[in-house]
Amino acid sequence: MTKNRLRLPPLNAIKAFHAISRHGSIRAAADELLVTPQAVSQQIKLLEDTLQVALFERRGRSVESTEAGLVLARYVEAGFEELAEGVRRVTQVKYQNRITLNVSPYFATRYLLPQLEDFRENLPGSDLRLTTMVETPDFKRDDIDVAVQWGYGDFGDLDSSLLLHDHKMICCAPDMADQIKTPADLCAQRLLHPVLTNTLWQDILVFLGVEAADISSELAFHDAATMRRATMSAMGVGLISRVDAVQDIQAGNLVAPLGEDLLSLMPKDQIPGFYLVLPRAHRRAEGIRQFCAWVCARDWSQRPD
Known part of the structure; x- marks a missing residue:
């Protein structure tokens, strides 16, 4: 028996949806995609017809996402991030084994640095680059693969895993x-x-x-x-x-x-801690996946002297 396959909408329709979701305007989306506003509107109608759900409400010259549009936008954004990360990894040799790590200065000096040699022994081919920053980095702008940050675990759409409570x-x-x-x-x-x-x-x-x-x-x-x-x-x-x-x-x-x-x-929930933080798409890279596994497997409460 043949299984029913989900009918995926055309890529151009997804690109139009992605652009409108970020800009909140059909004209701004058209400018980004170098097409006419009418072409963008047609792609959105095609997408809504394909999915059988309303994604936007028109309000004059602007548009607002429906609840379904907000949900879909999160998945589409994640999909484009994964695609961009994949392209970067396979086309730029210098990134294939590089792991750019940004760490809270306190965690770096008190916990991580004394243990990095153990990671290098377990993954000798990795090219680990370490920077320190108090604030959570902009992973795209700062070209960061993974971070360890202080906080309460609320890092928006980023993946986060508690490593250590900071009592x-x-x-x-x-x-x-x-x-x-x-x-x-x-x-x-x-x-x-x-x-x-x-x-x-x-x-x-x-x-x-x-x-x-x-x-x-x-x-x-x-x-x-x-x-x-x-x-x-x-x-x-x-x-x-x-x-x-x-x-x-x-x-x-x-x-x-x-x-x-x-x-x-x-x-x-009122005790801050140090969290492993990264975009979900970054876990696709083998080196980053191995680093995350190494970090999460350690008992950081046992701080080296």
Whole structure:
């Protein structure tokens, strides 16, 4: 018995749909495709007739995607990304074995760099290029294959896998400890936090039963290392990654005025972490797939000394 095959629409119709979805305008789509607006409209009608579903609603000179159009647009965009990545990989020799990796500076220095030699031994033919950046990169513009980024796991349409939770500890310089006897005392201090969009202090204060609106002063830092140094210098109260805080407390450089285990019961969705992040299409490349498998298989909670 012959199976019924899905009838796929013509490529020109898909290209017209893709262009309109990005521009929100038939004329702009026509300009990109170097055809007339009438030709674009005909391709969209052909696509809607083929699929038997309305994809756009006309509103004067502009168009708005229907719910079905929004769903289809995500898959079409992913399909074009995979096609572009495939063409890049097979036509440019320099990319065939190259893996361009962008990593959060903290994760790179504290965790990844001491382990990279192990990856090279397991995949000796790979050409690994490492850059560091606090913000999530633009994978197309920055020519990045895969990234490890700090956050809460919300990276839009990108694939993400949690590698390690970044548990925090409330710390201050020893000279400031006497000023912080209860969670409410935090509001009278300058609170130090990362400049990246986050809800760390707000979530912590709510967890401790403190009104976040009462915060007197805040200071944001671009990276964790700078914030850690600022905390040691008594510039304010910092949220220090637990593995570093334990070392600093043992060395006498910092104290945890409210206790080292105060935040241990924070809800997991409020605890940031380091995530493997990349466009789904990039996993098609064998080297990137192997790198992702290597990264995800490791226990990053066991940080090398």
